[in-house]
Amino acid sequence: MTERPRRRRSDDDFGRGGLPLVPLIIVVILAGLLLGGALAHFFGGSGSKSETKTIAGLPSPAITVTPIASPPITPSPITSPTHSAAPLARKSPRVVAAVSPTAAPSPTATPSPTASPRPTPVVRSSAKPQKTAQVVAVATVTPSPVSSPPPTHKPTAPPTHKPTVPPTSAPAVATADDNASSVVRSYLGALARGDRSAAAGYLANGAPSETFMNGSAHIQSIRSTNVGPQRYHVTADVETSGGEYYVTFTVEQGASGLQIIDHYAIKPQ
Secondary structure, eight states, rough: OOOOOOOOOOOOHHHHSOOOOHHHHHHHHHHHHHHHHHIIIIIIIIHHHHHOOOOOOOOOOOOOOOOOOOOOOOOOOOOOOOOOOOOOOOOOOOOOOOOOOOOOOOOOOSSSSSOOOOOOOOOOEEEEEOOOOOOOOOOOOOOOOOOOOOOOOOOOOOOOOOOOOOOOOOOOOOOOOHHHHHHHHHHHHHHHHOOOHHHHHHBBBOOOOOOOOOOEEEEEEEEEEEEEETTEEEEEEEETTTEEEEEEEEEEEEEEEEEEEEEEEEEOO
């Protein structure tokens, strides 16, 4: 059996059936070159340009510091007895301007970079110089003491002292009532001292019966009343350690004078 001879493909077959191969390869190569160039320009071109091309920032405006003039301080002299005020030196105001540096614009890596500088604010210092305090020396003058003439003392006559004569008072006349009260007071005093024999001498008869009278007894008050011719009632208020007593006496004129003829004591409840 004879082998059939193989059929060779000729260029006419490509022309008749599919796309031409050579133009397609050329198109692919060109497209690759264009794409590679575009990528190289996009990624690598910006780095080379940043090295060679220098973007100059816009010059920032100069900062001008305008000092505010303050009125000059003129020292006012103070009038004093001795003019010795020395002028004082004034300190000149010092203006310190705080300048904040402005950041330079950062370029942006774009195919067409455009630098947009930001406006730099103008800083004006408004510092006012402070007024310096004035120190004015004032001289104080101590007044010298003025000597005054010594006062002249005129001799004065010593006062004459006249002897004062005490007024003459009439001697007190003891009445019969006072005598009766004196007899009772002497009687009670003798009993307070414990001298009963002396107390018995003031009685017309009998013996003393006031046993409450002791050293602590004392007479608060005593009163005498005339009840007849040479007859008297005497009442004595006596305070003792045992209490208070009212003692009544009847005093009458006897042969040897006033004597106690009757007496009794009452202790109030």
